[in-house]
Amino acid sequence: MFSGRRRQRDDLFDRSFRSCDDCGADVYVLAEDCKDCGTALELRAG
Known part of the structure; x- marks a missing residue:
């Protein structure tokens, strides 16, 4: 029924974080300060 198709990984979780420029920690994309x-x-567009 599935004919061997693999479900593609949703990278929404990965896209929800970015690295802090100073310490490299993973920070939520809409955060104002590094935790x-x-x-x-700085908020980034795109």
Whole structure:
């Protein structure tokens, strides 16, 4: 029935985070400050 098709991985979780420029910690894309080092983050479009 499935004929061997693999479900593609949804990378929404991966796209929800970015790296802090100062310490490299994973930070939520809409966060204003890094949760690890406290650096103010700039919102990025696109």
